[in-house]
Structure formats: C-alpha cells, structure tokens
Amino acid sequence: xxxxxxxxxxxxxxxxxxxxxxxxxxxxxxxxxxxxxxxxxxxxxxxxxxxxxxxxxxxxxxxxxxxxxxxxxxxxxxxxxxxxxxxxxxxxxxxxxxxxxxxxxxxxxxxxxxxxxxxxxxxxxxxxxxxxxxxxxxxxxxxxxxxxxxxxxxxxxxxxxxxxxxxxxxxxxxxxx
Amino acid sequence: xxxxxxxxxxxxxxxxxxxxxxxxxxxxxxxxxxxxxxxxxxxxxxxxxxxxxxxxxxxxxxxxxxxxxxxxxxxxxxxxxxxxxxxxxxxxxxxxxxxxxxxxxxxxxxxxxxxxxxxxxxxxxxxxxxxxxxxxxxxxxxxxxxxxxxxxxxxxxxxxxxxxxxxxxxxxxxxxxxxxxxxxxxxxxxxxxxxxxxxxxxxxxxxxxxxxxxxxxxxxxxxxxxxxxxxxxxxxxxxxxxxxxxxx
Amino acid sequence: xxxxxxxxxxxxxxxxxxxxxxxxxxxxxxxxxxxxxxxxxxxxxxxxxxxxxxxxxxxxxxxxxxxxxxxxxxxxxxxxxxxxxxxxxxxxxxxxxxxxxxxxxxxxxxxxxxxxxxxxxxxxxxxxxxxxxxxxxxxxxxxxxxxxxxxxxxxxxxxxxxxxxxxxxxxxxxxxxxxxxxxxxxxxxxxxxxxxxxxxxxxxxxxxxxxxxxxxxxxxxxxxxxxxxxx
Numbered sequence: 001x002x003x004x005x006x007x008x009x010x011x012x013x014x015x016x017x018x019x020x021x022x023x024x025x026x027x028x029x030x031x032x033x034x035x036x037x038x039x040x041x042x043x044x045x046x047x048x049x050x051x052x053x054x055x056x057x058x059x060x061x062x063x064x065x066x067x068x069x070x071x072x073x074x075x076x077x078x079x080x081x082x083x084x085x086x087x088x089x090x091x092x093x094x095x096x097x098x099x100x101x102x103x104x105x106x107x108x109x110x111x112x113x114x115x116x117x118x119x120x121x122x123x124x125x126x127x128x129x130x131x132x133x134x135x136x137x138x139x140x141x142x143x144x145x146x147x148x149x150x151x152x153x154x155x156x157x158x159x160x161x162x163x164x165x166x167x168x169x170x171x172x173x174x175x176x177x
Numbered sequence: 178x179x180x181x182x183x184x185x186x187x188x189x190x191x192x193x194x195x196x197x198x199x200x201x202x203x204x205x206x207x208x209x210x211x212x213x214x215x216x217x218x219x220x221x222x223x224x225x226x227x228x229x230x231x232x233x234x235x236x237x238x239x240x241x242x243x244x245x246x247x248x249x250x251x252x253x254x255x256x257x258x259x260x261x262x263x264x265x266x267x268x269x270x271x272x273x274x275x276x277x278x279x280x281x282x283x284x285x286x287x288x289x290x291x292x293x294x295x296x297x298x299x300x301x302x303x304x305x306x307x308x309x310x311x312x313x314x315x316x317x318x319x320x321x322x323x324x325x326x327x328x329x330x331x332x333x334x335x336x337x338x339x340x341x342x343x344x345x346x347x348x349x350x351x352x353x354x355x356x357x358x359x360x361x362x363x364x365x366x367x368x369x370x371x372x373x374x375x376x377x378x379x380x381x382x383x384x385x386x387x388x389x390x391x392x393x394x395x396x397x398x399x400x401x402x403x404x405x406x407x408x409x410x411x412x413x414x415x416x417x418x419x420x421x422x423x424x425x
Numbered sequence: 426x427x428x429x430x431x432x433x434x435x436x437x438x439x440x441x442x443x444x445x446x447x448x449x450x451x452x453x454x455x456x457x458x459x460x461x462x463x464x465x466x467x468x469x470x471x472x473x474x475x476x477x478x479x480x481x482x483x484x485x486x487x488x489x490x491x492x493x494x495x496x497x498x499x500x501x502x503x504x505x506x507x508x509x510x511x512x513x514x515x516x517x518x519x520x521x522x523x524x525x526x527x528x529x530x531x532x533x534x535x536x537x538x539x540x541x542x543x544x545x546x547x548x549x550x551x552x553x554x555x556x557x558x559x560x561x562x563x564x565x566x567x568x569x570x571x572x573x574x575x576x577x578x579x580x581x582x583x584x585x586x587x588x589x590x591x592x593x594x595x596x597x598x599x600x601x602x603x604x605x606x607x608x609x610x611x612x613x614x615x616x617x618x619x620x621x622x623x624x625x626x627x628x629x630x631x632x633x634x635x636x637x638x639x640x641x642x643x644x645x646x647x648x649x650x651x652x653x654x655x656x
Contacts, residue, residue, distance in 0.1 A: 020520060024656055046522035054513035060449045072441040075434055075522030099452075262649075317603040324599055328590050337653040338586045342600060345582060345646055349604050352635070356607035363614065 001146065001156040003164055006177030012159040013053060015177065016126050019157060020050045032124075046075050049119045050126045055112035059101035063092055063111040066100055070115050078118050086117035091138065109133050116145045125149060127158040189268050191408045192417050198401040205398035212391035219384035237381075240290035242389035243283045244308060246396055247315055248350075250280035254322075255347035258340035268404075270336035271411070273343060274326060275403035279396050281319035287312045307361035311354050318346045332411065438523030442531030443538075450539045456501065457539045464497035464544050468551045479556055486555035487565060487616035491609055493551075494544045494569060498576040499601060501540050503594035505532060505584040506651070515588070519655060529651065530644040533574075533581045541573025564619040568612040571632040575608050578636075578643035585650035607635065 004012050017023040019030055021037045021044060030037040032044050057066045064083060071078050078086075087096055090110040095103060103111060113130065130142060143165070146156050150170045158164070166172055188194045220238035254276040261269035288309065295304040303309070322339050329335035412418050450457055471489045472482055509515035518528050545566055552562035583601040587593040615628035 022516060022519060022655060042522055042524050045520045048520065050516070050520050052513050052516060056513035056517045058445065058449060058508075058512065058514060060452045061445070065445075065448065069441055069445050070517065072437060073517060073521040073523065073528075075438075077437070314603045314606055317599070321600045321603065325586065325590075325596060328587075328592060328596055334653060334656060337656075338650065341582075341586060341646065341650050341653060345604070348642075349607075352607050353603070356610040360610045360614065363617075 001150055001158070001164070001166065001170065001172040003172060003174045004157065004159045004177060005161065005174060006159075010177040012177055013128055016050070016052075016128050016157065016159065020048060020126055021045075022050075047122055048124045048126065049074070049115065049122045051112055051115070051128065051130060053128050055108040057100040057103075057108055057111060060099060062097050062099055063087055063103065063107075063114075064096045066111060067114055067118075071118055074115075074119070074122070076118065076121070082118060086114045087111070089117050089141065090114040091141075106133050106135060106138070110138055113138075113142055113145075116142075116149075120149070120152065123154050125154065125156045125158075127156065129159055129161075131160055131162070131164070189266060191268055191271075191412055192415075194268055195405055195408050198405055202398050202401050202405075205394050205401075209391050209394035209398060212387055212394060216384055216388035216391050219380055219387060223380050223384070234294070236290050236294045238384050238388050240287055240294055241385050242392050243290060244287040244312060245389055246392045247280055247284040247287055247312060249393070250276050250283060250396060250400075251315065251318070251343075251350065252347060254280060255343045258343040262337060262340050262344070267336070267411075268408075270340055271404055271407045272400070273340055274336060275400045275407055277319055277322050277326075277339075278403070279399050281316060281323065283392065283396065284312055284316040284319060288316065305361070307358045310361065311357045314353055314357070315350070318350070322346070435523065435527055438521065438527050439531040439534070442518075442528050443535045446532060446535035447538065450535070456504070457543065460497050460500050460540055461543055461547060463500060464493050464547070465551065467496055468493040469554065472554075482555050483557065486552070486557055487561070487613045487620075489555070490548060490551050490565060491568075491572075491612050494541070494548070494573060495576060495602075495605055495609060497544055498540045498573060499580060499598055501536065502580040502584045502601070503587065503597050505536055505581060506588045507593070510588050515651075516655065519651065525648040525651065526644040529581065529585070529647045530640075533577050533644065533647070536581065537574050537577040541569070541577055545569035545573060558620070561616055561620050564616045564625055567629065568615045568632065571629065571636055572608045572612045575632070575636050575639050576605060578639040579604050579608075582643060582647045582650055585647045585654060588651070588654040608632070611635075 004015060006012050014023055018025050019037075021030065021040070024038065032040060032047070035044075037044050056070070057063075058069075061069065064087065067083050067087060068078075071083070084093070084096060087093060090113060092103075092107060092111055092114070095107060095111075100108060100111065109132070116125065119125065125146075131139060134142060146158075146164070147167050147170060149156060150166075163174075164172070188197055216238060220235055226232055254273045257269045257273035257276065260266055261273060291304075291306070291309045291312070292302050295306075295309075296302055322342050325342055326335045326339040329338055409418060409421075468489055471485070475481065475485070506515055509518065519525060521528055548566055548569055549562050552565055557565065580597070580601050583597040584593075586600065587596050590596060611628040611631050615625035615632070618625040618628060
C-alpha cells in the first residue's frame with residue numbers, strides 16, 4: 001500500500017489522477033506492466049478502480065442503480081444478489097432503492113465504497129481520501145477491504161490525513177508531498 | 178514555410194524559433210509591401226477596364242486573394258493543429274493559435290470587399306453568393322476557434338481544444354462549401370455570383386496572383402510576429418526571456 | 426477479464442450509458458419537455474413575425490421547422506456533460522474498461538432519443554400549422570429522422586470541448602452551428618424538391634452518407650475532446 005500525505009493543495013489528488021492517466025504529468029511518465037499508461041487507456045482502466053473525492057453518484061439514480069452502472073462500466077456483470085450483498089456490507093441494505101440525492105454524506109461515501117467489495121479482480125485501487133466522513137463501523141469495514149486486497153497481492157494507493165492502521169504483516173509506504 | 182535543408186525539429190524549440198522568426202520577419206514585410214505595390218499598379222492601372230462591369234470589378238484584386246488566403250490559412254492552422262496534437266508539440270499549437278486572427282482578418286476583408294463589389298453590381302450591400310456565404314461560415318469557424326481559446330483559462334487545454342476544433346472544421350469545410358454551392362445554384366436561375374469575374378485577361382490574372390503573394394508574405398510575417406509574442410508570454414519565466422528583457 | 430475488446434462487452438458499455446441517461450431523463454422529464462415546447466414555440470414565432478399569408482408560410486415552412494429543430498436540439502447540448510462533470514461521474518467514464526469512444530456514442534444516442542427523435546415525432550403538428558401537404562410532411566419527418574442524429578453527433582463534440590467552461594452553452598452554439606449548415610441545406614432541400622414534384626433522393630442520400638460518416642468519426646472526435654477537457 002502506498003499512502004500519500006500532505007497539506008491541502010499539495011497536489012495529492014493530482015498525483016492520484018496522474019497515476020490513473022487522467023492527468024498528464026509535466027515530465028516523466030507512468031508505467032503499468034511496463035507499458036506507458038498514456039498509451040493504454042481502457043486496457044489499463046480495466047485493471048483499476050479509482051474513487052475520487054466526490055462520490056461519483058448520479059443523484060437521480062438509486063444506490064443500487066449507481067453501483068450496477070459503476071460495475072458495468074468497469075467491464076463486470078455482477079448479478080442482483082452480489083450487488084445487494086455489497087451494499088448490505090456497506091450498511092445500506094435499507095437504502096437500496098433510495099435516490100442518491102436522499103442519502104446523507106456518509107451514506108453516499110459508503111455507497112461509492114461498496115464498489116470495492118466487487119473489485120477483487122482489479123489489481124490497482126486508487127482511493128482519494130477514502131476514510132473521510134466514515135463512522136467507526138464503516139472505517140473498520142473499509143480497512144478490512146483494503147487489507148483483504150493487499151493479502152490477495154493487490155496494490156492500493158490512497159491519500160489520507162491520518163495514518164492507516166494496517167495489520168502488521170502487510171507492507172506499506174508513506175510519502176509526503 | 179518548410180525549410181527543406183535544415184533539421185526542422187531544431188527549430189521546434191521556442192527559443193530557437195523565436196530567434197529565427199525574428200530574422201525572417203522584416204524582409205517579409207518589405208517583400209509584402211513591394212508585391213502589394215506591384216499588384217495594385219497592375220490592378221488599378223494596367224489591367225483594362227471591363228466592358229460590362231466598368232471599373233468596379235477591380236475590387237477582385239483584393240477580394241479573390243483574401244478569399245484564397247482565408248482558406249490557405251485555415252488549412253495551415255489545421256495542419257499545425259494536427260502536428261501539435263499528434264506530437265504534443267507546443268510550438269505547433271502556438272502557431273495554430275497565432276494564425277487564427279490573421280485568417281479571420283482575411284475572411285473579413287474578403288467579405289467586405291465582396292460587399293463593396295456587390296453594391297455597384299447588384300445594388301445591395303450583401304449578396305448571398307456561394308463564395309460570400311461560404312466565407313461568412315468560414316468567419317464563424319475562425320471566431321469559434323478564437324472564442325473557445327479565449328474562454329478556456331488553462332493554456333494547454335485551450336491550445337488543444339482549439340486545435341481539435343480546427344481539425345473538425347477543416348474536415349467540414351469542403352462539405353460546407355459544396356453544400357452552399359449546391360444551395361446557391363438551386364435557388365437562382367441566373368446564379369447570383371460575384372465570382373463571375375470578367376473573362377480573365379492575363380494582366381488581371383497576374384495582378385491577382387501578385388496580390389495573393391503579397392497577402393501571403395504579409396500573413397506569414399504577422400503570424401510569425403504573433404507567435405513570437407505568444408512565446409514571450411508563455412516562456413516569461415525562463416532564463417532566456419529574462420535575459421532578453423534586461424537588454425535595453 | 427473482459428477489456429472491452431469482445432463485441433458483447435462493447436455493446437454492454439454502450440447499453441449501460443444509454444440506460445443510465447434514459448433513466449435520468451425519465452426522472453427529470455422537465456428537461457426534455459422544455460426542449461420540445463421550445464421547438465413548438467420558436468416555430469410558431471415565425472408566422473407572427475412574417476405574417477399569416479398561407480402561401481408564404483407554406484414556402485418557408487421547411488426552413489422554419491428545420492431551424493427550430495436545430496435550435497431545440499442544441500439547447501440540451503451543454504447539459505450533456507455538465508452534470509456528469511459536476512458529480513464526478515464523467516471521470517469514471519474516462520476510466521471505464523470500455524473504450525471511451527463507445528461510451529460517448531452511447532451518450533450521443535441517448536441525446537438523440539431525448540431530443541431529435543421526439544422532435545421528429547411532433548414535427549407533423551407543425552406541418553399542420555403551416556399547411557404542408559401530406560407528402561411534404563412525410564419528407565420533413567424523414568429528413569428530421571436522418572438529420573437530427575447528425576445534430577446530436579456533431580453537437581456532442583462541441584459539448585465535450587466546453588465541459589466546465591464558463592458560458593459553455595453560448596460557446597457550443599458558436600462552435601456547432603456552422604457545422605450544422607450542410608445538414609440544414611440538404612434537409613430543407615429534400616423537402617423543397619419533393620414540393621416541386623422532383624425526386625429528393627439525392628439530398629436524402631447525401632444526408633444518409635453524412636450520417637454514416639458522422640457515426641464513425643464523431644465518437645472518436647468527442648472522445649478525444651473529452652480527454653483534452655479533463656486533463
């Protein structure tokens with residue numbers, strides 16, 4: 001796991017976006033599996049989950065519909081049961097049909113994070129401030145998702161103001177911008 | 178505008194381009210002036226008065242060359258846009274950006290001169306002639322390019338977005354021209370056309386060609402000048418620009 | 426693990442986007458209906474402006490209906506990517522496992538379904554107002570069905586270039602209207618030809634050819650424009 005920390009405005013989000021290929025670096029290049037990311041486009045995106053600062057949810061779609069859309073766009077086709085299970089893990093089993101605009105800040109965050117429960121097949125997770133606005137229970141849930149992913153051999157790059165209390169056996173690096 | 182015997186990429190660096198352009202510009206202005214004088218002498222003096230249109234037709238010595246230039250500059254702009262996008266070359270994008278206002282000016286001159294021609298010929302200040310209508314749409318394409326570039330604050334995004342507009346435009350220009358021509362012939366039996374210049378006698382053709390070259394030299398000089406200014410603005414923080422400013 | 430290279434998942438990507446946009450449009454009906462009312466109102470302004478002479482109106486009706494359709498179709502363009510840009514879902518489109526050009530194509534289709542298609546369906550109402558013959562009305566609808574997809578295709582490029590830019594809606598019009606001219610010319614030309622008793626197959630073929638070219642090229646251009654806009 002790579003943790004990026006720094007003051008607001010130090011460029012943490014930009015760095016993450018450069019890693020995803022959304023932003024072109026002023027110099028140098030990002031490589032994935034030894035290919036320049038700038039050339040890969042969707043074959044790189046297929047191996048990546050990026051959760052930005054904003055919970056990328058359509059206000060006019062329900063949490064369920066949003067999650068379904070996100071997974072379809074990621075090239076996967078989970079069934080109804082899997083989607084509902086992921087949302088239940090996120091503590092939103094009572095809010096499946098509610099329009100996203102009716103959800104609270106924390107609920108929106110969890111709805112966005114539910115995607116991670118279905119992203120075992122994406123080696124690289126890039127998360128911008130994933131722990132903000134989460135209560136204790138959600139915090140632990142997200143931590144367990146990240147740890148499970150790392151144990152599978154996955155990569156996680158995230159920004160966070162506080163430290164991430166990972167299990168001792170998992171390797172992590174922190175950089176300060 | 179291509180230097181066949183020098184390594185073109187050498188001049189792709191803004192600093193070297195700046196120096197090179199600085200040397201070419203003054204001779205170009207002189208050339209433009211000389212050619213313009215020659216062209217006007219032929220156009221106003223030497224070429225004979227037309228039996229049908231009298232002396233009013235002489236405006237073609239401005240109208241036709243500027244119309245040609247408006248198209249040539251758009252194609253050049255699109256060329257630089259393509260190079261800039263394909264190779265991520267900043268200078269190419271700067272050249273495209275610099276070319277737009279001059280291209281728009283040429284289009285405007287073509288429209289105004291066409292209008293001046295229309296008045297004695299048709300009695301109105303505007304005619305929906307195929308060429309004039311196409312020039313009008315070309316003007317809108319130029320204005321779209323310029324306005325888009327001005328509206329986007331991030332320079333890099335502005336350059337690239339405008340470049341894409343130029344490319345989409347250049348693909349459409351033949352289609353637009355063709356459709357307008359078709360539209361024009363459909364609606365008039367005796368087609369309203371300013372481009373029915375009197376039978377081209379050699380002095381007239383020569384005059385138009387010389388004026389075209391004059392406008393071309395002028396356009397290159399202006400575009401290069403504008404590019405130099407853009408370079409200075411964008412590279413203001415670099416050492417070589419600072420060094421220039423300290424020269425009294 | 427599908428990467429969008431198989432035909433099934435390619436269609437899946439397009440389908441996901443279309444379903445999404447249609448669902449949202451159905452839940453926010455006012456956006457769509459506003460554009461339709463605009464179409465009707467603008468077309469109705471012309472008789473008020475030029476006078477009620479039925480002969481004159483019959484002649485200029487094809488042009489009026491087409492220009493009104495053009496403007497109505499353009500109204501919804503700046504909104505095409507604005508909402509997605511604001512809530513962060515546009516980024517996710519760029520990071521999809523599906524090729525961006527296909528997803529953008531999905532947006533173009535959804536745009537047409539909620540603007541051009543509907544305009545083509547209610548156009549006969551306007552034809553009635555202008556006392557167009559049945560034959561002319563028929564050709565009018567055909568030209569709209571062929572031409573409005575082109576408006577969506579070209580317009581999306583303009584919308585993609587102006588994402589997040591101040592004054593985007595006016596800017597999109599400036600960028601896109603010159604490109605609409607050939608569509609307008611051939612669209613109206615086809616109707617005029619049929620009114621004159623002549624075959625309009627030439628104009629319709631040209632519209633169809635432009636549509637085919639647009640179907641292939643526009644998604645690519647719009648995808649490139651989106652990448653430029655979001656860098």
